[in-house]
Amino acid sequence: MPDLEFTVLSAAPEPMALTPILTFRLGIAETQGHPVDSVALRCQILVEAARRPYDAREREALLDLFGDPSRYGRTLKTMLWTHAATVVPAFTGQTTVDLPVPCTFDLTVSAGKYFFALEGGEVALTLQFSGTVFWRDDDALRVAPIPWTKEAAFRLPVATWRSMMEEHYPGTAWLCLGREVVDRLNRYKGQRGLPTWDEALDRLLTAAGDQTVPGPPQ
Numbered sequence: 001m002p003d004l005e006f007t008v009l010s011a012a013p014e015p016m017a018l019t020p021i022l023t024f025r026l027g028i029a030e031t032q033g034h035p036v037d038s039v040a041l042r043c044q045i046l047v048e049a050a051r052r053p054y055d056a057r058e059r060e061a062l063l064d065l066f067g068d069p070s071r072y073g074r075t076l077k078t079m080l081w082t083h084a085a086t087v088v089p090a091f092t093g094q095t096t097v098d099l100p101v102p103c104t105f106d107l108t109v110s111a112g113k114y115f116f117a118l119e120g121g122e123v124a125l126t127l128q129f130s131g132t133v134f135w136r137d138d139d140a141l142r143v144a145p146i147p148w149t150k151e152a153a154f155r156l157p158v159a160t161w162r163s164m165m166e167e168h169y170p171g172t173a174w175l176c177l178g179r180e181v182v183d184r185l186n187r188y189k190g191q192r193g194l195p196t197w198d199e200a201l202d203r204l205l206t207a208a209g210d211q212t213v214p215g216p217p218q
Contacts, residue, residue, distance in 0.1 A: 001032065001034070001142075001144050002030050002032055002034040002036055002133050002135050002144070003030065003031045003032045004028055004029070004030055004031075004036075004039070004129075004133060004146060004150060005028070005029045005031055005150070006026060006027070006028055006127070006129055006150055006151070006152045007026070007027040007029075007152050008024055008025070008026060008027075008125075008127060008152045008153070008154035009025040009026065009027050009096065010024075010025045011023065011024045011025070011154065011156055011160060012025075012160065013160070013163065013164035013167065014100060019102060019168065020102070020103040020104070020105065020164050020165060020167075020168045021100050021101065021102055021103065022100075022101045022103050022156075022160070022161070022164060023098050023099065023100050023101070024084075024098070024099040024101060024127070024154070025096060025097075025098060025099075026096065026097050026098070026099050026152075027094065027095075027096050028088060028091070028094065028095050028096070028097060029093070029094045030091070030092070030093060030094070034135045034137075035090070035091075035092040035135060035136070036088070036090060036091055036092070036133060036134070036135050037090050037134040037135050037136060037141070038087060038088060038089060038090055038133075038134045039087070039088035039131060039132070039133045039134070039146070040085075040087060040131045040132045040134075041085060041086050041087070041088055041097075041099070041129060041131040041146070042083070042084075042085045042129070042130045042131040043083065043084045043085065043099060043127050043128065043129050043130075044080060044082075044083050044084075044127075044128050044130075045080075045081045045082050045083075045084065045101065045125055045126070045127050045128075046078050046079065046080055046081060046125065046126040046127075046128065047078065047079045047080075047081050047111070047114060047123060047124070047125060048078050048124035048125065048126055049066070049076050049077065049078065049079055049114070049124075050072075050076045050077065050078070051124035052121055052122065052123065052124055053121070054069075055119070057119060058117050058118055058119060061116070061117035062113075062114070062117045064113060065110060065113055065114060065117075078126075079110060079111075079114070081111050081125070082101060082102075082103075082111065084099055084100065084101045084102075085131070086098065086099050086100065103161075103164065103165075105165050105168075105169055105173055106175075106176055115158075115161050115165075116173060118158045118161075119158070120158055120159070121157075121158055122155040122156060122157050122158065123155065123156045123158060123161070124153070124155055125153065125154045125155070125156055126151055126152075126153055126154075127151060127152050127153075127154065128148060128150070128151045129146055129148075129150040129151060129152075130145070130146050130147075130148055130150075131145070131146045132144070132145055132146065133145075133146055185197070185200060185201070188200055188204070
């Protein structure tokens with residue numbers, strides 16, 4: 001029975017993609033000497049939130065996710081980021097394959113909030129693999145599951161994420177609002193002759209006495 005070992009070699013934005021896609025380059029080694037016909041590979045990607053430091057600005061931006069830093073011992077836990085899948089072609093010994101991971105900049109999604117809040121450094125990820133491996137033994141097709149114990153660690157540079165999102169959404173971020181709130185905001189914007197949504201929200205924040213220090217361009 002084949003035994004597969006996985007490593008993450010690199011991660012980079014998928015060029016020319018219409019939506020943000022981060023492609024992880026995987027190295028796969030079969031350690032028992034069995035030629036592999038194919039692999040239906042599944043992967044869940046976890047964010048190891050406790051395995052990096054956070055500066056004051058990041059801690060403020062992460063209040064919605066983790067609460068006050070005094071509670072980080074209880075709230076800073078491993079989070080499920082996303083699931084992905086790909087098909088690995090036939091190989092013997094070792095191979096490499098791309099694992100495309102669609103990404104979101106929606107700030108109502110936990111992963112979007114988390115990555116948006118980070119200004120530098122790296123994100124500690126764990127990729128947990130599962131799926132099905134197909135191989136031949138005595139000319140018979142064999143099938144076996146990939147155990148959940150198969151995983152690989154990777155540290156994703158925050159700069160890689162930010163450059164990808166800047167390429168697709170230059171100078172902007174996505175925020176999903178309820179229809180009633182959007183209707184009220186639209187009426188406020190129209191009644192005051194404000195040309196953009198940014199100006200409407202900025203005026204409301206100013207009127208509410210917001211004292212938040214402007215952040216760096218996203």
